Amino acid sequence: MxxxxxxxxxxxxxxxxxxxxxxxxxxxxxxxxALLGLNGAGKTTTLKMMLGLTIPTQGExxxxxxxxxxxxxxxxxxxxxxxxxxxxxDHLTVYENFKLITNIVGLHEEDSIFDLLxxxxxxFKLYDKVKTLNLQEKQKLAIAxxxxxxxxxxxxxxxFNGLDVKSVNEMRNILMRLANERKVSIIIASHVxxxxxxxxxxxxxxxxxxxxxxxxxxxxKGNSMSRTVIKADDMKLLYQRLKEAGYKxxxxxxQYIYLNEAIxxxxxxxxxxxxxxNIIECYKKAITLEDYFVELVGGEMI
Amino acid sequence: xxxLLVNEWIKFRASKTVVLTLLTSICIPLLVAFVVVILNASxxxxxxxxxxxxxxxxxxxxxxxxxxxxxxxxxxxxxxxxYYDTLKFQLTIPISREHFYFAKVAFVTLVTLIFGTIHFVLxxxxxxxxLRTTLDFSSTISYWILFLKGNFLMLPFSYFALTLTVIxxxxxxxxxxxxxMFLTGILFSRQMFSHLLPWTMPTRLxxxxxxxxxxxxxxxxxxxxxxxxxxxxFTGYKHLMEDEI
Numbered sequence: 001m002x003x004x005x006x007x008x009x010x011x012x013x014x015x016x017x018x019x020x021x022x023x024x025x026x027x028x029x030x031x032x033x034a035l036l037g038l039n040g041a042g043k044t045t046t047l048k049m050m051l052g053l054t055i056p057t058q059g060e061x062x063x064x065x066x067x068x069x070x071x072x073x074x075x076x077x078x079x080x081x082x083x084x085x086x087x088x089x090d091h092l093t094v095y096e097n098f099k100l101i102t103n104i105v106g107l108h109e110e111d112s113i114f115d116l117l118x119x120x121x122x123x124f125k126l127y128d129k130v131k132t133l134n135l136q137e138k139q140k141l142a143i144a145x146x147x148x149x150x151x152x153x154x155x156x157x158x159x160f161n162g163l164d165v166k167s168v169n170e171m172r173n174i175l176m177r178l179a180n181e182r183k184v185s186i187i188i189a190s191h192v193x194x195x196x197x198x199x200x201x202x203x204x205x206x207x208x209x210x211x212x213x214x215x216x217x218x219x220x221k222g223n224s225m226s227r228t229v230i231k232a233d234d235m236k237l238l239y240q241r242l243k244e245a246g247y248k249x250x251x252x253x254x255q256y257i258y259l260n261e262a263i264x265x266x267x268x269x270x271x272x273x274x275x276x277x278n279i280i281e282c283y284k285k286a287i288t289l290e291d292y293f294v295e296l297v298g299g300e301m302i
Numbered sequence: 303x304x305x306l307l308v309n310e311w312i313k314f315r316a317s318k319t320v321v322l323t324l325l326t327s328i329c330i331p332l333l334v335a336f337v338v339v340i341l342n343a344s345x346x347x348x349x350x351x352x353x354x355x356x357x358x359x360x361x362x363x364x365x366x367x368x369x370x371x372x373x374x375x376x377x378x379x380x381x382x383x384x385y386y387d388t389l390k391f392q393l394t395i396p397i398s399r400e401h402f403y404f405a406k407v408a409f410v411t412l413v414t415l416i417f418g419t420i421h422f423v424l425x426x427x428x429x430x431x432x433l434r435t436t437l438d439f440s441s442t443i444s445y446w447i448l449f450l451k452g453n454f455l456m457l458p459f460s461y462f463a464l465t466l467t468v469i470x471x472x473x474x475x476x477x478x479x480x481x482x483m484f485l486t487g488i489l490f491s492r493q494m495f496s497h498l499l500p501w502t503m504p505t506r507l508x509x510x511x512x513x514x515x516x517x518x519x520x521x522x523x524x525x526x527x528x529x530x531x532x533x534x535x536f537t538g539y540k541h542l543m544e545d546e547i
Binding site: 084 | 305306308309316317382389390391396397546
């Protein structure tokens with residue numbers, strides 16, 4: 001199958017500062033791809049480059065097997081986006097804000113606008129001024145606006161910001177339906193790891209502008225993602241004994257040591273010198289996306 | 303392009319700026335009328351002519367609306383896109399940056415000319431009421447053209463404010479710079495080299511040249527002004543084309 005989006009060696013430099021460094025990934029139709037990263041990791045810059053708001057220093061962005069640089073006017077009408085803040089003219093009504101877009105893209109506005117607002121449960125706000133809406137409603141409105149041109153690709157920067165649990169649930173269902181039924185390719189840059197874990201088919205962790213790992217849901221649920229969590233009365237001694245026993249990769253988090261492999265207590269007690277060391281807790285844990293993300297971008301490494 | 307202008311109108315008509323602009327347009331002819339009534343009351347032999355009233359209106363227009371308000375209007379039209387963070391989405395619809403910029407400049411020009419005309423109509427009405435006289439068609443047209451020319455002369459300052467807003471993304475800094483430049487212009491308006499400074503033009507026109515039979519023929523000043531407009535226009539354009547949004 002042909003990829004909807006292809007990012008090839010894309011970098012962005014501001015002087016000597018490298019904001020995005022040699023990104024490479026492909027996104028297929030119907031795929032929900034998440035970009036995870038700390039603040040300033042380069043997620044928003046990546047999305048801005050993908051929308052032509054920022055020009056890449058090097059590399060190529062392709063949509064539908066066409067160069068974005070050479071086919072902007074063909075590609076952009078097929079993309080819906082929410083970048084950073086849900087920007088609306090506060091002094092205009094919801095309808096007027098949408099009409100400003102339909103005037104340009106040439107849609108039969110009335111029906112499309114009403115249907116989209118009904119989709120995000122904001123149809124009753126059609127003639128309200130945007131300044132009377134709260135952040136959550138504005139965020140939902142921004143997502144509805146991104147869908148106005150029936151996009152084949154959705155680029156969403158922090159789409160769950162400011163949404164309550166019910167709205168997050170609604171948004172998740174909408175996005176999953178778009179991906180499954182209409183085969184829309186969706187890229188989500190977000191901090192809300194719990195949601196990403198539920199929704200994304202593939203996840204890329206971006207750190208200091210570089211993608212450090214791309215993995216899918218199966219990988220996250222696989223055996224390799226289990227950890228052994230240990231707590232002892234003397235954590236320093238535990239750390240020392242683990243090193244002596246040949247364990248190299250582990251992480252200290254909230255007074256627990258996370259070993260990068262799943263082992264039983266019996267096995268541990270055989271390998272470890274337990275003299276003067278009292279193990280309080282030891283169990284196997286399937287790690288969450290949040291745990292794994294912290295490991296990747298650098299938790300409190302010992 | 304037409305759709306973009308319609309969009310600009312939708313944004314503009316609901317803003318507070320439109321009320322402010324209308325109020326200013328209405329207030330100035332009223333103020334002039336008020337001054338004329340006082341003049342007539344205090345100096346019995348004063349003979350106020352149509353030229354006097356229209357000239358006062360035009361000077362007020364250039365001094366107040368033209369110098370401060372039109373640049374503010376231009377700055378506001380661009381600044382709100384940054385303030386509401388609406389520029390990004392518009393560029394991805396997609397509206398090209400060229401069209402976005404040209405639409406803004408065209409809209410500023412249109413609004414300036416429309417409000418100049420409103421101001422002219424009100425000035426004409428006040429003249430009629432005060433002097434109980436009617437102007438013939440050709441005089442009316444020549445006064446109207448005069449008002450439009452006056453407004454055209456103010457456009458470079460609007461473009462300058464627009465360009466500064468594209469650069470600074472806020473209207474406070476452009477307005478501060480514009481006002482400082484006008485004040486500096488007043489200081490230098492009687493100097494020989496004042497023809498070269500666009501900012502001295504309004505003061506020269508009002509106080510030094512005395513509008514020279516309201517003749518707006520091309521002189522060094524106007525050439526400087528048009529050059530100033532062209533430089534402002536292209537600086538703003540170039541900046542927006544290369545700007546990281």
